[in-house]
Amino acid sequence: MARRAFHRGVFLLAGIYNIAWGIWAALDPQWLFRFAGMPLQNYPEIFSCLGMVVTLYGIVYLEIARVPERGWLYAAIGLAGKILGPIGWLVLVIRGRWPIATFVLCATNDLIWWMPFAVYLHDAPLPSR
Secondary structure, eight states, X not given: OTTXXXXXXXXXXXXXXXHHHHHHHHHXXXXXXXXXXXXXXXXXXXXXXXXXXXXXXXXXXXXXXHOGGGOHHHHHHHHHHHHHHXXXXXXXXXXXSXXXXXXXXXXXXXXXXHHHHHHHHHHSOOOOO
């Protein structure tokens, strides 16, 4: 596999980052709202649940780092989420529901990973039947 060491490093970082971010979001579900000067949520458990999901993605990314030859489908699902998340964010901003300051969420969780995930998907073997 081309750039195997690079891909292992990317997914190791992505795994660690997602696990750390997910735990932080689960433990402090109001952080984004405080950061962006938004009213605090009435149901912070929803953001805590998002933290749990992001943590699970992190575990998947660590598995891709361990065996990059078998991670194409999981990385494709991860990249899809990293594309759909900013689309949803943009809708919220356009509708005036969220301020631009919440862009920090997309910049750190999604956009920085687009290129390395796309390069991985180019290099990785497709799943076989």
